[in-house]
Amino acid sequence: MNGKTDRLENRREFFRRLGRWIGLGALGLLGWPLLGRRRAAPADTVWQLDPEKCIQCGNCATKCVLALSAVKCVHAYDVCGYCNLCGGYHQPYVKRLDTAAENQLCPTSALVRTFIEEPYYQYDVIEERCIGCGVCVKGCGSFGNGSLHLQVRHDRCVNCNDCAIARQCPAQAFRRVPADRPYLMRGERWKAGSRKA
Amino acid sequence: MMSGAQRPTANAAKNAAAALFAFLAAAVLAGTAAAGATAEARFPKPQFESRYVMPRAGAPPARAAMLEYLDVAVLVASLGAAGWLVLRARRRGGVTLLTVFSVLYFGFWRKGCVCPVGAIQNAALALFDGGYRAPVVVGLFFLLPLGATLLFGRAFCAAVCPLGAAQDLVLFRPVKLPAWTAGLLGMLPSVYLGFGVYLAAMGADFVICRFDPFVGFFRMSATPSMLAFGGALLLAGVFVGRPYCRFLCPYGVLLGWMSRFAWRHARITPDDCVNCRLCEEACPFDSILAPTPEHHPESRRAGVRRLAILLAALPALVAGGAWLAASLHAPLSRLHPTVRTAERVLSEDRGAARGTTLYSDAFRQSGQPARELFASALALRARFRKGAWFLGGFIGAVFGARLVGLSVRRRRTEYVIDRASCVSCARCFEYCPRERERVKKTRNGG
Ligand code: SF4
Ligand code: SF4
Ligand code: SF4
Ligand code: SF4
Numbered sequence: 001m002n003g004k005t006d007r008l009e010n011r012r013e014f015f016r017r018l019g020r021w022i023g024l025g026a027l028g029l030l031g032w033p034l035l036g037r038r039r040a041a042p043a044d045t046v047w048q049l050d051p052e053k054c055i056q057c058g059n060c061a062t063k064c065v066l067a068l069s070a071v072k073c074v075h076a077y078d079v080c081g082y083c084n085l086c087g088g089y090h091q092p093y094v095k096r097l098d099t100a101a102e103n104q105l106c107p108t109s110a111l112v113r114t115f116i117e118e119p120y121y122q123y124d125v126i127e128e129r130c131i132g133c134g135v136c137v138k139g140c141g142s143f144g145n146g147s148l149h150l151q152v153r154h155d156r157c158v159n160c161n162d163c164a165i166a167r168q169c170p171a172q173a174f175r176r177v178p179a180d181r182p183y184l185m186r187g188e189r190w191k192a193g194s195r196k197a
Numbered sequence: 198m199m200s201g202a203q204r205p206t207a208n209a210a211k212n213a214a215a216a217l218f219a220f221l222a223a224a225v226l227a228g229t230a231a232a233g234a235t236a237e238a239r240f241p242k243p244q245f246e247s248r249y250v251m252p253r254a255g256a257p258p259a260r261a262a263m264l265e266y267l268d269v270a271v272l273v274a275s276l277g278a279a280g281w282l283v284l285r286a287r288r289r290g291g292v293t294l295l296t297v298f299s300v301l302y303f304g305f306w307r308k309g310c311v312c313p314v315g316a317i318q319n320a321a322l323a324l325f326d327g328g329y330r331a332p333v334v335v336g337l338f339f340l341l342p343l344g345a346t347l348l349f350g351r352a353f354c355a356a357v358c359p360l361g362a363a364q365d366l367v368l369f370r371p372v373k374l375p376a377w378t379a380g381l382l383g384m385l386p387s388v389y390l391g392f393g394v395y396l397a398a399m400g401a402d403f404v405i406c407r408f409d410p411f412v413g414f415f416r417m418s419a420t421p422s423m424l425a426f427g428g429a430l431l432l433a434g435v436f437v438g439r440p441y442c443r444f445l446c447p448y449g450v451l452l453g454w455m456s457r458f459a460w461r462h463a464r465i466t467p468d469d470c471v472n473c474r475l476c477e478e479a480c481p482f483d484s485i486l487a488p489t490p491e492h493h494p495e496s497r498r499a500g501v502r503r504l505a506i507l508l509a510a511l512p513a514l515v516a517g518g519a520w521l522a523a524s525l526h527a528p529l530s531r532l533h534p535t536v537r538t539a540e541r542v543l544s545e546d547r548g549a550a551r552g553t554t555l556y557s558d559a560f561r562q563s564g565q566p567a568r569e570l571f572a573s574a575l576a577l578r579a580r581f582r583k584g585a586w587f588l589g590g591f592i593g594a595v596f597g598a599r600l601v602g603l604s605v606r607r608r609r610t611e612y613v614i615d616r617a618s619c620v621s622c623a624r625c626f627e628y629c630p631r632e633r634e635r636v637k638k639t640r641n642g643g
Contacts, residue, residue, distance in 0.1 A: 005610060008608060023454070027340060030340065031336070031340055033323045034340065035336045035340070044332040044333070044335070059555075078253075117246060120243045122252075144240065154258060157259075158416060161310050161312075161319065170538075170558070185254065185256065
C-alpha cells in the first residue's frame with residue numbers, strides 16, 4: 001500500500017459516506033408518503049368489486065389470474081323476492097318452472113333452488129361450481145330484485161398487487177378496500193360495508 | 198338443498214302463471230329503469246308463514262393483518278440472515294439454503310405477491326396520486342430491502358427476493374455473454390423502471406406486476422404467454438446468470454444505487470488480494486472488476502477531452518430524451534383505460550367507428566355525461582405529457598451516465614467487486630486462495 005492508493009481509498013470512502021447519507025435521505029423522503037402522512041391507514045388492502053357499478057361483462061370469469069376465478073356469485077337473501085320464476089335462475093321465457101338443466105341460466109348449475117313455502121323458493125349458490133360469469137346476476141338485476149351479485153371471495157383471491165380483472169373491468173367496478181372490511185355486499189346487513197366479516 | 202326438485206308439479210303450474218305475470222310486469226319496469234343491476238325491490242319482501250330462518254351469505258375474511266406483519270418480520274429476518282451469511286459467515290452453502298427458503302416462503306407460500314419489485318409502483322402511485330394510500334405492509338416491503346442494501350449490499354437479491362432466488366437455483370452452466378451484449382441489455386432495467394414508475398404514477402397500469410415472469414409459477418396458474426415468457430427466462434437462466442435480475446429487474450436499479458454506498462459490502466477475499474487472478478472468471482454475473490493496467494493505452498489528455506465532451510453532451514441527451522418522450526405523450530396516454538374509452542366513445546359519436554365495444558357500452562350504461570369523460574381524458578393527457586418530460590429526461594440521463602461511466606478511468610490495483618451489480622451471492626469467495634486458507638484455519642480452530 002503506497003500513499004497514492006491510500007488517498008484513493010480515502011476519497012472513495014468519503015464519497016461512499018456522502019452517498020449513504022443521500023440514500024438515507026431519499027428513503028426518508030419516500031417513506032413519508034408511504035408510511036407517514038396517514039391516520040387510520042390500512043395495514044393492507046384487498047380488491048373488491050362494487051356491485052352497483054358492475055355490468056356483468058363476463059371478464060370476472062376469464063381474467064382472474066386463477067384458473068377458477070376468485071369472483072363468485074353471492075346471494076343477498078334479504079333482498080331476494082323468493083320468486084318462483086327467478087330471473088337469475090331460469091332461462092328467459094321458460095315454460096316449465098322446474099330444475100331441468102335446459103331451463104337454467106347458470107352454465108354450471110351452480111344455483112340451486114329449494115321450496116320453502118307457498119309460493120316462495122330459496123336460491124343458493126354453490127360456490128365450488130360458480131365460475132363468476134355473472135349471467136345469473138344480469139338476469140336477477142334485469143328482472144328481479146338484484147339480490148344475486150358478484151363479489152371477490154377472499155378465501156380464494158390471492159390478493160394480487162394489481163388485480164388482473166380490475167385492470168380490464170370496463171365498468172371500473174373494482175377498487176382497493178381495507179382488508180378488515182373486505183366486502184361490498186348488497187343487503188341490509190352489509191350496508192355501508194361497515195361489518196367485519 | 199335440492200328439495201325443490203321434488204315439489205308437486207301442479208303447484209308449479211299454478212305458480213308459473215302467477216310468476217309469469219310478475220315477470221312480464223317486471224320486464225316492462227326493467228325497460229324504464231337503467232338496464233344495470235341497481236338493487237330495486239321489484240318484488241316485495243316475502244311474508245313467510247312457516248318458521249323460516251333466512252340464511253345469510255358467508256363472507257370469508259381476508260388474510261389477517263397479523264399474518265401480513267408476520268411476512269414483514271420474515272422479510273426482516275431473512276435480510277438479516279442474508280447479510281450475516283455473506284459478510285460474516287461467508288458461506289455460500291448457507292446462502293443457497295436461504296434461497297430455497299425464500300422460493301418456498303415468498304414464492305410458493307405467499308404466491309410471489311406482494312414483492313418489493315412490484316411495490317415500486319405502489320410507491321410511485323402513493324407519491325404522485327394523493328388519493329392513493331399504499332398499505333403499510335407494501336410500503337415496508339418496498340423500503341426495507343433498500344435500507345438493508347444501504348447497510349450491506351444487495352443481500353436481498355442474494356437470497357431473499359423470490360424472483361432472484363428462482364433464477365439463482367437454476368444456474369447450472371454459467372456462460373459469459375459478450376461484454377457489449379451484457380452492456381446493452383444492462384440498460385434495459387433503467388428504461389423499464391422509468392416506464393413502470395411513469396405508468397403507475399399516471400394511474401394507468403402496473404406493468405411490472407403484469408409482466409412478472411415467475412409469479413405465474415408461484416401461483417401455479419398463468420396465461421400461456423406469461424408461462425412461455427417465464428419458462429424461457431428460466432431456461433436461459435440455466436446458462437446466463439439471472440437474466441431477469443440483470444436485464445429487466447427495475448428494483449435492481451434502485452438496489453444498485455444503494456449498494457454503491459453500502460456501509461459494508463461482500464468482498465472476494467477475506468483480507469488482502471494477492472492478485473492471483475483465480476477469481477477472474479468466478480462471477481456468473483460479470484461483477485468482478487480486474488485491476489487496471491499500469492499504463493493506459495490512451496493518453497491522459499485524450500481521455501480527459503473525451504470525458505469533457507461527453508459531460509457536455511449529457512444535458513443535450515437529457516433534453517433530447519425529454520422532448521422525444523413528450524412528443525409521444527398522446528400514444529402513451531392511450532395506455533390509460535379512461536383515455537382509451539374516451540377516444541372510442543368520441544369516434545363512435547362522430548360515426549367514425551362502427552359498433553360498440555365493451556368499454557363504450559359500459560360507459561353509456563353508467564349514465565355519466567360524455568362531456569365529463571372527455572374532460573377527464575384531456576386532463577389525463579396533460580398529465581401524461583408532463584410526466585413524459587421526466588420519463589424522457591430520465592432515460593436520456595441513464596444513457597448519458599452510462600457513456601460517461603465508460604469513459605471515467607478508475608484506478609484499481611486488485612480484483613474487486615462491482616458493488617452496483619454484485620448480488621452478493623457469495624460464489625466467488627471460494628475461488629480466493631486466502632479464503633480457502635481462512636476456512637481451513639477456522640475449521641481446524643473450531
Ligand atoms: S369485470 Fe367488472 S363489469 Fe365485468 S363482471 Fe366483473 S365487476 Fe362486473
Ligand atoms: S350464472 Fe355464472 S355467476 Fe351465476 S352462479 Fe352460475 S356461474 Fe356463478
Ligand atoms: S386480485 Fe388476483 S386473484 Fe383476486 S380477483 Fe383479482 S386477479 Fe383474481
Ligand atoms: S458475490 Fe461474487 S460471484 Fe456473487 S455476484 Fe458478487 S462478485 Fe459475483
